Amino acid sequence: MTVSRRAFLGASGAAALISASTVSGRVQGASIPEAPTMKEPTMQPPLVPTTGPDYQPVVTLNGWTLPWRMNGEWKEFHLVAEPVVREFAPGMVGHLWGYNGQSPGPTIEAVEGDKVRIFVTNKLPEHTTIHWHGQLLPCGMDGVGGLTQPHIKPGKTFVYEFQLRKSGTFMYHPHSDEMVQMAMGMMGFFVVHPRDPAFRRVDRDFVFLMSAYDIEPGSYLPRVAEMTDFNMWTWNTRVFPGIDHLVAAKGDKVRVRFGNLTMTNHPIHMHGYDFKVSCTDGGWVPEEAAWPEVSIDCAVGQMRAFDFVADEPGDWAIHCHKSHHTMNAMGHEISNFIGVDKKEVAKQIKKLVPDYMPMGTAGMADMGEMEMPLPDNTLPMMTGFGQFGPIEMGGMFSVMKVREGLASNDYKDPGWYQHPTGTVAYEWTGESKPAERAASPSYDPAATTEFNVVKPGLKGGGHGNH
Ligand SMILES: [Cu+2]
Numbered sequence: 001m002t003v004s005r006r007a008f009l010g011a012s013g014a015a016a017l018i019s020a021s022t023v024s025g026r027v028q029g030a031s032i033p034e035a036p037t038m039k040e041p042t043m044q045p046p047l048v049p050t051t052g053p054d055y056q057p058v059v060t061l062n063g064w065t066l067p068w069r070m071n072g073e074w075k076e077f078h079l080v081a082e083p084v085v086r087e088f089a090p091g092m093v094g095h096l097w098g099y100n101g102q103s104p105g106p107t108i109e110a111v112e113g114d115k116v117r118i119f120v121t122n123k124l125p126e127h128t129t130i131h132w133h134g135q136l137l138p139c140g141m142d143g144v145g146g147l148t149q150p151h152i153k154p155g156k157t158f159v160y161e162f163q164l165r166k167s168g169t170f171m172y173h174p175h176s177d178e179m180v181q182m183a184m185g186m187m188g189f190f191v192v193h194p195r196d197p198a199f200r201r202v203d204r205d206f207v208f209l210m211s212a213y214d215i216e217p218g219s220y221l222p223r224v225a226e227m228t229d230f231n232m233w234t235w236n237t238r239v240f241p242g243i244d245h246l247v248a249a250k251g252d253k254v255r256v257r258f259g260n261l262t263m264t265n266h267p268i269h270m271h272g273y274d275f276k277v278s279c280t281d282g283g284w285v286p287e288e289a290a291w292p293e294v295s296i297d298c299a300v301g302q303m304r305a306f307d308f309v310a311d312e313p314g315d316w317a318i319h320c321h322k323s324h325h326t327m328n329a330m331g332h333e334i335s336n337f338i339g340v341d342k343k344e345v346a347k348q349i350k351k352l353v354p355d356y357m358p359m360g361t362a363g364m365a366d367m368g369e370m371e372m373p374l375p376d377n378t379l380p381m382m383t384g385f386g387q388f389g390p391i392e393m394g395g396m397f398s399v400m401k402v403r404e405g406l407a408s409n410d411y412k413d414p415g416w417y418q419h420p421t422g423t424v425a426y427e428w429t430g431e432s433k434p435a436e437r438a439a440s441p442s443y444d445p446a447a448t449t450e451f452n453v454v455k456p457g458l459k460g461g462g463h464g465n466h
Pocket of ligand 1 (some may be wrong): 233265266320321322396
């Protein structure tokens with residue numbers, strides 16, 4: 001039997017290593033690593049490690065991984081807490097707080113056993129701290145302002161140093177004026193890879209954090225005192241159709257990891273597959289104990305990962321199953337007009353408000369095809385187009401795109417799935433057989449209704465890391 005490095009480090013080995021090198025070393029000299037910053041809200045290529053053990057780097061939806069430098073045996077990172085402008089989807093930005101140019105902050109990736117030194121510079125107008133959610137570390141590194149450390153005042157830089165005792169799925173966020181700072185978008189993912197590169201290895205590993213905002217249509221700043229009534233439900237501070245698609249090659253082992261820093265739970269559902277819950281923020285679920293699901297409820301403050309083998313090609317929806325969380329900001333106060341004939345009242349209103357458009361007498365699906373005049377900096381409540389028509393979604397919705405023959409590091413949007421002939425639901429006419437139908441009937445949005453004016457950038461399939 002071969003002894004893997006993991007076996008060597010496992011349990012008592014890792015504990016011995018940690019106590020032998022009690023993490024205390026103060027930074028030598030005055031050199032602080034540079035703090036890279038990100039301008040783009042699009043998915044950046046995975047950051048392949050050039051030092052230390054091999055691992056499969058994660059891909060952060062609409063995000064990036066923070067580069068580090070080695071300083072002796074320490075891996076050094078530099079986070080800057082600062083005001084940022086984050087695009088939620090083409091057509092809307094939020095004036096938020098985040099790290100290194102974006103909200104959420106960059107994903108931190110390191111390896112079990114690594115000693116990490118994380119510099120945190122505060123460029124906010126108020127004090128902050130960072131809590132390393134789920135990490136096992138010395139109490140004084142836990143980042144709870146007032147309890148385990150002084151708050152980091154504006155303009156100051158603090159240093160966190162700890163050894164990563166276990167691999168898994170973690171996050172970071174402030175523990176200092178927490179309600180305001182998380183409502184403003186301050187959070188980030190933290191992945192610790194196993195020291196044994198073969199342990200629970202997958203071919204594609206996607207991560208996102210869920211956050212919620214209350215941004216009045218036409219405005220830019222979240223209302224930070226809101227407790228329950230949020231109107232922007234996001235993955236990595238993005239909403240459909242602005243959320244990157246998750247692209248996988250047929251046959252890949254795929255992992256999706258997510259955490260919840262909103263004020264309510266999110267049942268995350270993916271079509272086309274059953275999958276296993278493989279990891280929580282408490283650690284790996286033993287393979288023999290991993291349970292099957294098609295939806296995973298993620299409570300506030302929790303993280304979950306699920307694994308599956310991508311053996312079924314297609315465009316598979318992945319979304320929160322709370323239907324209000326796959327909607328954007330507009331019109332949650334509207335009344336239910338289903339079955340009401342609004343023609344007469346509409347005539348009266350149009351005399352006063354020429355732009356007025358009655359809607360909702362049959363349902364609200366017409367809102368997916370029409371575009372009402374919207375206030376500036378506001379997204380339609382339901383929007384996005386697929387190859388067959390309006391998708392009528394917003395918020396926490398994306399697509400798992402499984403395709404044959406993709407290169408191992410190809411995350412580019414492959415466009416819509418070309419369904420094999422005879423495999424698409426079809427209209428019954430009493431005449432033709434399914435095999436005679438076109439593989440992918442094309443949909444021309446311009447042909448459907450005179451109201452169908454789609455804003456540039458809102459058609460599905462066009463985003464991703466091109
Ligand atoms: Cu939800």
